[in-house]
Amino acid sequence: MSKDDNYEAVTANAASDVASFDTHSTGFITKFHHLLHTTPAMVPLLVLVGAIGVFGALLGEKFFSPFALTLILQQVQIVGIVAAAQSLVILTAGIELSVGAIAVISSIVMGTFTFRYGIPVEISIACGLAFGTFVGAINGWLVAHMKLPPFIVTLGMWQIVLAANFLYSRNETIRSQDIEANAPLLQLLGWKFKVGGAVFTLGVIFMVGLVLILAYVLRHTAWGRHVYAVGDDPEAAELSGVNVKRTLVSVYAVSGLICAIAGWALIGRIGSVSPTSGQLLNIESITAVVIGGISLFGGRGSILGTFFGALIVGVFTLGLRLMGADAQWTYLLIGVLIIAAVAVDQWIRKVAA
Numbered sequence: 001m002s003k004d005d006n007y008e009a010v011t012a013n014a015a016s017d018v019a020s021f022d023t024h025s026t027g028f029i030t031k032f033h034h035l036l037h038t039t040p041a042m043v044p045l046l047v048l049v050g051a052i053g054v055f056g057a058l059l060g061e062k063f064f065s066p067f068a069l070t071l072i073l074q075q076v077q078i079v080g081i082v083a084a085a086q087s088l089v090i091l092t093a094g095i096e097l098s099v100g101a102i103a104v105i106s107s108i109v110m111g112t113f114t115f116r117y118g119i120p121v122e123i124s125i126a127c128g129l130a131f132g133t134f135v136g137a138i139n140g141w142l143v144a145h146m147k148l149p150p151f152i153v154t155l156g157m158w159q160i161v162l163a164a165n166f167l168y169s170r171n172e173t174i175r176s177q178d179i180e181a182n183a184p185l186l187q188l189l190g191w192k193f194k195v196g197g198a199v200f201t202l203g204v205i206f207m208v209g210l211v212l213i214l215a216y217v218l219r220h221t222a223w224g225r226h227v228y229a230v231g232d233d234p235e236a237a238e239l240s241g242v243n244v245k246r247t248l249v250s251v252y253a254v255s256g257l258i259c260a261i262a263g264w265a266l267i268g269r270i271g272s273v274s275p276t277s278g279q280l281l282n283i284e285s286i287t288a289v290v291i292g293g294i295s296l297f298g299g300r301g302s303i304l305g306t307f308f309g310a311l312i313v314g315v316f317t318l319g320l321r322l323m324g325a326d327a328q329w330t331y332l333l334i335g336v337l338i339i340a341a342v343a344v345d346q347w348i349r350k351v352a353a
Contacts, residue, residue, distance in 0.1 A: 041305035055319035066197035076314040083288035085258035093298025094150035100281030101161035106132040107263035111273030136256015140249035176271035190268020203265040231298025
């Protein structure tokens with residue numbers, strides 16, 4: 001073999017080794033990206049398990065007790081329900097800034113119809129649920145038919161409903177004692193029951209059931225596929241036969257209904273009907289959605305991820321509280337998680353593209 005032949009053989013072998021290494025490296029990274037892209041709930045699940053592990057190691061049985069773990073569920077039940085409503089809208093590449101206000105005014109309708117007008121509590125609850133659905137449908141109609149930006153529509157609706165909360169309620173609170181004595185059904189979702197050392201509420205059961213139902217609907221029904229299609233590319237969805245306007249209106253209407261149910265659960269949680277309750281639900285719901293891995297650009301994400309996102313916030317809040325840390329550390333860590341979640345989403349979208 002000549003020197004030239006030997007040089008060419010060595011070069012070919014080296015190039016083959018480099019190509020083999022690149023293929024292995026690229027294959028692993030590609031598979032990892034594909035896993036995150038197809039299973040968006042994976043990241044928040046890993047963060048949740050890690051957070052539980054860390055606080056469990058630091059606090060021991062104080063954190064791992066059945067009561068403490070179910071307390072997390074009780075604390076996040078309202079945010080979890082509202083975040084489910086927020087998730088539907090964000091999956092269509094929109095945003096819902098009025099979710100908290102809709103929840104509160106729905107609870108006020110239920111309370112005032114019962115105590116101010118003497119309407120049977122069952123009808124009052126139905127009216128509150130219908131009102132929340134109606135407000136959501138208005139948002140959807142303005143976005144779908146008037147082509148107004150979701151941010152502007154829901155920001156304006158938030159201000160309108162927030163003012164209506166105080167004007168209609170006359171800034172009065174219906175006390176817990178009055179509700180317990182005359183209309184206990186208003187507190188239904190706050191009713192507690194024990195399973196061993198764990199304490200659950202009907203609101204927690206509803207939240208978990210809602211997440212499971214929405215997860216199934218979004219993945220296995222035509223309506224759910226239309227929601228993802230509209231969020232991913234509305235023009236392409238329209239060309240493929242999806243009624244984009246009807247889908248958007250239905251999403252906002254369902255979101256309004258879920259917020260109204262959250263308002264009902266809010267009565268059970270705090271015991272009273274107050275126009276000042278739920279002030280942070282807008283931000284908290286968006287926080288759970290973002291940490292849960294649903295893309296703010298629409299078309300990608302999982303309702304299970306949102307549920308995990310809400311639990312992450314609950315775990316950090318309770319864990320730091322049990323450690324005696326300043327409450328500001330909770331906000332700091334959650335802020336870091338929000339930025340990290342958006343960065344991971346951008347990374348996944350860039351690779352997927």
